[in-house]
Amino acid sequence: MSQITLTGVGKSFGAVQVLRNIDLDIKDGEFAVFVGPSGCGKSTLLRLIAGLDTPTLGDIRIDNADVTRTPAADRGLAMVFQSYALYPHMSVKQNLAFGLENSRMPKAEIEERITEAARMLEIGPYLDRRPGQLSGGQRQRVAIGRAIVRNPVAFLLDEPLSNLDAELRVSMRAELAALHKRLKTTMIYVTHDQIEAMTLADRIVVLRDGRIEQVGAPLELYNKPANRFVAGFIGAPNMNFLPAKVEEPGGEGFFADVLGESRQAVRANAAAVRADQPITLGIRPQHLRLARENEDGVEVEVNLVEALGSETVVHTTAGNGDPVLAVLQGQRPFNAGDRITLGLDPENLHAFDETGLRLQGN
Amino acid sequence: MSAISDIGDKTGAALAASVKWAAGIIDPPLRWLQKKAGFNGMAAFFLAPNMLIFGIFILVPMVINFAYSMTGGGALFLPDRVFVGGDQYGRLLTCSDYSRPITCTEDQFWIAVRNTAIFVVVQVGLMIVLALTTALVLNKSLRARSFWRAVFFFPVLLSPVVVGLIWRWILQRQGLLNYILFQFGIEPTVWLTDRFWAFVAAVGVSIWAHMGFYALILLAGLQAIPKDLYEAAEMDGTRPARVFWRITLPLLGPNLLVVLVLALIRAVQIFDEVFVLTGGGPGTSTLFITQYIYEIGFASVLRNPGLAAAASILMGAVLVVLTLIQLGVGRRKDPKEAAK
Incomplete structure (x- = not known):
């Protein structure tokens, strides 16, 4: 069970209101994609869910428990950053183990989880390498692996494919979809690329200027856009x-x-x-x-x-x-x-x- | 607005025209030179002015200094001096018991070496810890951050003589510190005429004078560490102490190495502010190697430029060896190097 509910969530940085009155219900096991143009607040919304920022208004619930003021580490979520955020001075294995060591998990269990994630993501041969010795795609897998080993209630992915070249992006997209199918864990994915949104999402959340414009299945948004903005944003080439x-x-x-x-x-x-x-x-x-x-x-x-x-x-x-x-x-x-x-x-x-x-x- | 932008456009156009004109003048001879000298020759041509200045002000004096170290007597000019080979080095390094400077031919040199060694270890160690702490605090989003950065950097802008004078006024018997202590009913202390406190003052004042510079280097290093790494650590539930030891410190390694090398060189060369503050005293308690070189070469009645030159060559050699060791260690530990 990992249902994420946002009620009346707003976020301001000084006088600048970045998010306004966000009401959203992400179901257990759902692959939700936040999409919108640059500056629409999608990454901020993800950071609020992650606990890296605190909302100015409203509340966030995970499995009905109010986590609005709960520290990021205690929310049971794992995040994959746009820049991968791998520790450059640690090996892949140390990167994967770092978070688990924090929770004083027994070494045998850490080893087991790393082995399983490495097998799933096919990064076994690189465990002793440092991130600087890996290609973009391999780094991306390690970043996902670091999230997987924590066994989170939900994955938060902040434009994870944007640093990859076009060909690799397509293949990683397919791998992410397959991974979601296998793990059946809630995933929230932020992107400005509407093709990624259309191909990956169970439901797309379209944002503009800090507001939700429409929430729905990809084809619902494509076929019945709620407004001119969604109509122009979803679908390539533009309407x-x-x-x-x-x-x-x-x-x-x-x-x-x-x-x-x-x-x-x-x-x-x-x-x-x-x-x-x-x-x-x-x-x-x-x-x-x-x-x-x-x-x-x-x-x-x-x-x-x-x-x-x-x-x-x-x-x-x-x-x-x-x-x-x-x-x-x-x-x-x-x-x-x-x-x-x-x-x-x-x-x-x-x-x-x-x-x-x-x-x-x- | 349009008038201002008009002026801007005209100024820009005039600048562009003058640059174009200047480029037009130097272009033909440079083209000719490149044809004659080739690509590598042009690199040498552009490096020449710097190499010339380096040669005149650093390389040639080093060679002359080495030549002086092979001569004896009190004459100032090299042609008037007597060649003595390695005698000056022998004199400096002759001791019957190296742990007791009094048994050395040049006991003052060994006292200065011992004092400098203790000073380097204490001052560099303390300064790096304080500079790192300062940088960590200044890296936080505290109120009036720019003001505090300026406050910590300000002493770096002062001349060492001014630093020495300021602190002498504060620490002398009837100085500011004793006055404040007296106001609180605390017995005044003779800070600069007590062997222990004079050394402490030398260490403290030099840290005060230079720490801002090193804090700034470390602050730049801290700001270069991607925020994402800290957020990833936060998501992982990493305790602040572990974040510092496992993320901040390793990633700050290259900057710490730079700070260590620079601080060490500077500490070994410590002279002016301490000379103004204590004059090397009381006795020889704050006599450091550079002051020894200065006094033996220029200030004493029986000056010996050859001995001073030999001592400075030895000091330079020690510095080169220490720096090479540090760089070697740093290269092995640098996460960026290791990642390659």
Whole structure:
């Protein structure tokens, strides 16, 4: 059992409010990922859970026990730092043993735990080396190993893959997912990389300016973003946004006038909008296609074409000057300056009101 | 604002133009030189000014000093002096019982050596402990940290003579310290004319004068230790004492070595502040090796520059050996070196 509950948590550094009113419930065994742009407060939130910082407001509970003022060491958590934080003057084995020695654990048990972690992470051959003699990936494994040997109630991982190269990051990501499956321990993972968030998380917590924007399963966030920020942050490449205006609402949605040049059906709660209301329509680049003959689409001008073989990434500009990115299947022989018409399907359209909130039922 | 940025832009442009102009002038001859001298030759060319200054002010005087140590008599100029080979070294090193300076031909030299050895061990040991403690305290987020850093560093800026004078005024029989003690009803002590207290004063004053510099080096070392390591230790539930012995101290090793080497060299060379403070007395209780060299070479009635030169060569040799030993030990223990 290791459920982590945050209630009304806030954190200020002097006059700067870094986190505001965070309510969050991380379930036992869950892989939760905190994601958001730089400075959104995700690492601070992790540090509050770890006990390395104290919240200004609210309380933190682990398995229903209030740990808000409990020292980090007594929370039963283990943390993997972005920089690995391995002691450079100690061997890998000494690094793994250091925390266990603090709790005066018998030597035989320490040895047993180290052997098990080394086997699990395949770091056995490096136990006598120092961190400086290891590659980035090996250091990362040692850092994870140091967390594993403590047998924590939950793992806290602060951007653990950000110092690795792209290829290693992909393989370590898979290893982390496998490790979570094997250990079945609660993991809280901080990243600014939404691909890491999408691939690893059971649930993603999207943060912006110290507030939670949305919490949900990766595909829930992808398919039903709660607001324009989440829609733009989750998914790669970023979602396109087009200004539009509600025409007469009714039935299962409404028609929207896009850029004053195209009339599109939008599935949304018609009661939530009024005629002539300015809205924003969002569509992912992968959901754009070339319009069929006589179809009412959005005309754009091609700026740049990236032919990737199986698909073509087309950078374009809409009539109002906004950039529109389209990822079209197959190979498309476009040139810069070409004018093309992109078709929009109602099921792939996301509608947001003037404040950026998702229009229900969409 | 725009007027200011205008001035800034114009100043920047003028500076850039003048640098470009200067570079344009020196570029052709340097290109020609590089063609003639090659890449390594250019390195030697750029090193030459420094090597010249080093040669004139350090290397040549060392050679001359060595030459003096091979000569005898009271004449000041080398050509007027008599070559005596290693006689001066022999005179310095001749003792019937090395544990009793009185049995040595140059008993003052051996007294100075003994005093210097005790001074080095006590002063360097105490100063490193105090400098480390100061650095650890100044590294904490205490109120007015910059002020306290300045307070501890301030004595380093003082001339040694000023340091000596300040402390003489404090410690002399009718000085400030005795006045304060008297106000509290404590019997005044003759700090500078008592053999034990004079030595203690010499150690204390030199620590006061130099500790700030070493504390600053250690503070820089402490700040270079990543905070993450301490946070990892905190997550591991490491007690503060264990954090100090197992994390801080090993990672501060290279800085401690630098401090040890510098403090040791300085302690062996101790002279000016103690000379002003006690004049080497009472008796020979605070006579250190540099003062001995100075007095035998320049200040005594029967001055002997050859003997002084030989003593300084011996002191230099001891310093070189000690430094090499320290660096050798340090290289074996440096975690960064070991990690390679």
